[in-house]
Amino acid sequence: MFVPAIQGQGTDEQQQKWLPLAYRMQIIGCYAQTELGHGSNVQGLETTATFDPKTDEFVIHNPTLTSSKWWPGGLGKISTHAVVYARLIIGGEDHGVHGFIVQLRSLDDHLPLSGITIGDIGMKFGNAAYNTMDNGVLRFDHVRIPRNQMLMRVSQVTREGKYVHSNVPRQLVYGTMVNVRQKIVADASVALSRAVCIATRYSAVRRQFGSHNGGLETQVIDYKTQQARLFPLLASAYAFRFVGEWLKWLYMDVTKRLQANDFSTLPEAHACTAGLKSLTTTATADGIEECRKLCGGHGYLCSSGLPELFAVYVPACTYEGDNIVLLLQVARYLMKTVSQLGSGNKPVGTTAYMARVEQLMQYHSDVEKAEDWLKPNVVLEAFEARAARMSVACAQNLSKFTNPEEGFQELAADLVDAAVAHCQLIVVSKFIEKLQQDIPGKGVKKQLEVLCSIYALFLLHKHLGDFLSTGCINPKQGSLASEQLRNLYSQVRPNAIALVDAFNYTDHYLGSILGRYDGNVYPKLYEEAWKDPLNDSVVPDGFKEYIQPMLKQQLRNARL
Amino acid sequence: MFVPAIQGQGTDEQQQKWLPLAYRMQIIGCYAQTELGHGSNVQGLETTATFDPKTDEFVIHNPTLTSSKWWPGGLGKISTHAVVYARLIIGGEDHGVHGFIVQLRSLDDHLPLSGITIGDIGMKFGNAAYNTMDNGVLRFDHVRIPRNQMLMRVSQVTREGKYVHSNVPRQLVYGTMVNVRQKIVADASVALSRAVCIATRYSAVRRQFGSHNGGLETQVIDYKTQQARLFPLLASAYAFRFVGEWLKWLYMDVTKRLQANDFSTLPEAHACTAGLKSLTTTATADGIEECRKLCGGHGYLCSSGLPELFAVYVPACTYEGDNIVLLLQVARYLMKTVSQLGSGNKPVGTTAYMARVEQLMQYHSDVEKAEDWLKPNVVLEAFEARAARMSVACAQNLSKFTNPEEGFQELAADLVDAAVAHCQLIVVSKFIEKLQQDIPGKGVKKQLEVLCSIYALFLLHKHLGDFLSTGCINPKQGSLASEQLRNLYSQVRPNAIALVDAFNYTDHYLGSILGRYDGNVYPKLYEEAWKDPLNDSVVPDGFKEYIQPMLKQQLRNARL
Incomplete structure (x- = not known):
């Protein structure tokens, strides 16, 4: 402050x-x-x-x-x-x-x-x-x-009341916004990974159903329904971390350029950070609440840490730019980019793929078997083609309106979808880029590749309608992606705990009994309950005034 | 209690x-x-x-x-x-x-x-x-x-310690579950309609952007992005009300049959209420939070009524059967239904459409223009075909496993999707059935038809991947549905306030300043703020102990 x-x-x-x-x-x-x-x-x-x-x-x-x-x-x-x-x-x-x-x-x-x-x-x-x-x-x-x-x-008022502009460029303001929003993206990864850490650890502790001959019940993390909800969030937490790191670089790059009065990358950087702020905060807020639900009834207890994590995080969807308003800004930038294609103004940075728009409009995925979906280029091209086609379709529909602003208002929901497709492509591509670098630690890269594939194929499954309706993939290929996703869940399962331990959060920081590192959940939940002030007395305050008269049918004597 | x-x-x-x-x-x-x-x-x-x-x-x-x-x-x-x-x-x-x-x-x-x-x-x-x-x-x-x-x-222990069953049928227990869950569905409609009422009224009060020549800004309810998020929830609130009414009838029918020792409809009624409990509570919890976000920053204030509405509602997704566990129960029933097709065991009640499975497997939507999506039969057949095909596809994939239980576990996520498709069909079909009856009030039926179409086409848009991948509709038809959806939003806009006023909630019951009937939001928000106990004093308690030493750089004197 x-x-x-x-x-x-x-x-x-x-x-x-x-x-x-x-x-x-x-x-x-x-x-x-x-x-x-x-x-x-x-x-x-x-x-x-x-x-x-x-x-x-x-x-x-x-x-x-x-x-x-x-x-x-x-x-x-x-x-x-x-x-x-x-x-x-x-x-x-x-x-x-x-x-x-x-x-x-x-x-x-x-x-x-x-x-x-x-x-x-x-x-x-x-x-x-x-x-x-x-x-x-x-x-x-x-x-x-x-x-x-x-x-x-930027602007001054003189003693005489004259309003004058300094020679400080007004665009500097956007530099600040890029900075604030790249920090929000980094925070999204932190908040989501906290929730995922809690839900993953507890999913390994909690057992329900599946007991045979009086043996232990099944760990809920072994259920495919649990995996299909939890592991994409684990993958998202990693994806947001990497895109956040990249955004930090982008901000430093923009700052360096601004200092040299080079504003050429600013609009793209602004659109990119606006879109990623929207994408990651929405996914994180929803993801925290999903993690809470994945912890069943106990997730509703404050001692799970999840209710407050949600309540304290969710304003991020609204502050520093409402998430829908931001996506519309991204869409405006995309429409401008499409309109300038072929004009000699080459799309830069995260919109560079638009330069290959003709090729992307012809694209049909050549996936033939489930494993094909593990190839980074196959995934990347599908996401590029989907994003490009959705932008182009919006631009074509917009051109039917005589008043462009009216068209933009009328087609706003489609434009938001196109912006989401573009932003998801950014996250997927930055995850893939990260994995082209050296990753220290034995077997770590392999695990991150699994998570990268999960992130991309989960999005493909969730937005299957986009990929099918734009003709980027066919139904058979969509179903192969789902099959591959199931395989990937099985691969991540044995390492799930290690992958959340890797976030390196202390129990104190997590503030969650369900997410305890030692897994000693039930005794500690039980202990924690007794700390509630309501338990300071065995007979509650107000028994004589409120409860006893009710029991004795003397309600008129009760102080209700 | x-x-x-x-x-x-x-x-x-x-x-x-x-x-x-x-x-x-x-x-x-x-x-x-x-x-x-x-x-x-x-x-x-x-x-x-x-x-x-x-x-x-x-x-x-x-x-x-x-x-x-x-x-x-x-x-x-x-x-x-x-x-x-x-x-x-x-x-x-x-x-x-x-x-x-x-x-x-x-x-x-x-x-x-x-x-x-x-x-x-x-x-x-x-x-x-x-x-x-x-x-x-x-x-x-x-x-x-x-x-x-x-x-x-149901069971007794005799004086001698003998365990005996009475002749009271054990199935009676399921009758109770049907009753509890039909009530939860009715409650979902109430909770969602409260949130929608608040968000709709406030969306008409709130103005942002779009001011020309110093005039009023645009009411946010006029933005297509707001409509595309809000109106499907309005339609859902009505849809859940009608399916809730029908479930009440179903429960009474089941009860009558149980009293006559007729258990024939019980499994179907049980699957149906389990599925609808899951579907409506998930949609309602998500919908309340979406309504909160639709109110922007002010939705985060407790005086909006929405944070507590969410916190008090969301356990419904977990209690009386976790929503995913319930969908798996529905999926089991669907797989049993599919396996018995052609065996002479005719599917009953909400699974009756399965009897036409051969026809539904051949189905291709004949939609040619956007208005075709307004025909109830066109919508109904598309939803029936999608649900039937997803169930049949699951059954076919299950048959590839030698151990059926292992297959069920492995394909659980797909089975959940199939169950959701089936439950959405039930809600759509009950809405359509309702509109085949007389509806009193001039023009009311027309408005409900608009909402029914919005509910169905919104689901179609959201689950476009299902409809396309099963080949029920083609991409062009999907895009016509989106076009029709936009038209429908424009039709509901002038009546949106009347449609939430029709829920007939008093301001006292709504407990929301943003959702006030008179729209007098800002003065009342301002008034309400001053009621906060923190405002009882102008200088906060603890100023001398905590704040002043900080200001005077005498932190060692501060009681921190």
Whole structure:
């Protein structure tokens, strides 16, 4: 919460001034962008910062209820300062949304300053999760701040009230978004692998059915239905880790280029990180909940660690760009890419496969037996052909509309599907690329190859309709993929525990009795139950007031 | 919790004795079946009830930690009695699991009786949800109960320790399961329609993007991506209501037949309710969470009502039969049905379409234009052909195994898919049947027809791989279905609010600010925030101890 925005924004002069100041003053800051009525559409924010040339100040104000700042983390009770996003108004003219550093509370007694209303927005999903965070509401009633508290790296307001742009390129903002989103992708792998670790270990502990002659029941991890739900998630956790590593490289590459004023790869990097943020967070949120279900009834206990892992993770599908809105951004980029094919503008980076669109439109998979699906190139081509054809089909359908924007709205659901196909291709291709490198450890590469195949063939099975309807594969080949998937599950089974142990999570970090490293689940579940405060007394508080009168049919005496 | 089991079980003599007794004594009871190590596999329960002929008593005992009773609702702090399921042991011989009425606590001071340990099992998913329920743990150390506290309607133990069966048919047990599960299906419709009501109303209130010339932004319900996620859930809520009504009739029909000792329809009714319990609860849990996401960030606030609706609903996927285990039961029934085709054993009820298997194996959809997908018979035949072919394909693959049970395990994932296809067909066909009746209200039938088509075509789109790979439809027909789906969304849009208002939920019952009938969302969200106890003080408790020392860089003075 220590005003991170100061580090990335503002003029150099401001940075030099503010950064040491923030540390010296020991302020606590938050990032106040989202409003009660405005989230995804940042350009629609309503809070205003009106320049007053008489006093050389901005007047920060909330003209409507819906303009109240709402959600900023750390705002409700803790922050002393905020970077407030507001519409810059000069002489009646609206210059759009800019950032302003505003002190919210006194550094002496922590009371809100004059004209400022602050509160907590109330309870959120889960027992703990974000309920330990004071997401807040904030209103300004004509609060004045000095002009130099505007973040002026990109645009400035002069003493005379002139609005000028610096020569700092505006695209830099996208660099920050690429950074934030690549971190979210890395986090997705962490969260999913935690859930998978818990569910996999517990699936080896839990036994149900299948006992013969009084022997032990079958470990639930040996059931194909359990494997068909669990192992694709294990594979996804690894896939997201590798694509996350690659995204980190991509961000560093983009940063280096930005510093050299080379913006050529930025749009592709932006689309790519937006899409992967959407893909991995959706899959992770769903995957955590699936892991919880895979633990049966006990997964519903907080001591399993899974309910809170879900509740604390799931906002990732909404924050930093709603996942559907992001996919539509990817789709826009794809449609632009398709429209420029043959124009000499060669598609770059993760859209490079589009350059082979003619070949991909002719593609028919040559898979003849189940093992053919283990060849990386066979899988890659099928995913490339599917993604390219879905994009091209959307572009063709779009061209039937006289108003392109109307077409984009009308076909939005298909465009989202095309964007998903493109993003899945990225993850599959980065997993395959990773395996072309040396992988240390005996037999590790072989296991990762199995997981890579599971990830790809699971997606192929899940989206079989895409692959069949675009004619990339035929039904027989689809059924061979399912057959191969079953074989792969059998191969991963003996190593499943080792593959989750490899995440190297301590029991303390996992916070799950079901996922204990030593597998000593039942005695520890039993022990944990007795720690519940309800068990401090054998006869519950309120027995005499509520329960006894009910038992004695003296309900009128009960304090109900 | 008032010992419901007493009403359905035990000998008539016992019923006469116990029923008035339960009321007169004012006991509070619970149903103690599930154990720490045993859930789905009831026959694997470990608690023992050993007959002692010397004293004419049963000795109830937990021989292992995993045999501890775990999860029974109302057990932890409240119940005075329980119906305990335990293995009946007579003279060293194990007669399997039976029910026993056991007093747990004193009716005077509520203390557990000698030899009995009871506690609460701890926190569960969500803020409130099942945390208001004292799900409990229970252990017996050689606790003695009189012989006549065994539920003896189906089997009895005589004074001499002889184990005898009454002439009451054992199949009656399945009648109870049919009843419980048909109620769960009805509840699914209620829970899903609540979530859909909230998300639909809020989608009409919320505006984001699309503002031109400073006008209002677009209502998010007008975005096709929102419609493509929301309207299929609206259609599902109606679909589940109608299939629930029909299941209620089915249960009454089965009950009538059971009373006349006609067990002919029981297996089909059992498979059907098991499958529909699985299908509707999975779709409802996922649907509630999807509705929450459709409300954006605000859906994450407890004041939206959706987090708790999810947390309280989602156990339905696990209790009363884990949803995957139930689908495997359906698959077993389907494989049996397929194997008996042509044997003279005509398939009945919801499997009657299997009698036309030869015709269905030849079927190719004759859809030529998008409107053809509006014809109920066209949809029905496609769903019948898909379900029949998936079952037949499984049966053919199973026949390749020399050990049928091994084959069933190996192909379990495919069998689950086939069961899902069969259950979806049931829901679609019952929706269509409903619309063949008179529907009161002007234009209501037309709207329900739109929803019926949305439900079916949404499933077709989601499971396109099934329909294409079985050759029931071709890619062109699949794409016509998507086109028709878009048209249908446009048709439902103007009536969406009316269709959720029709559920007739009061604001009090919905418990959601986002779903308010009057649409006055933002002012009420704002008001609600101030009710949070954190806002009772402007400066938070602990400011001096924790926050101020941090601000003053005197962390060593902080009580952290």
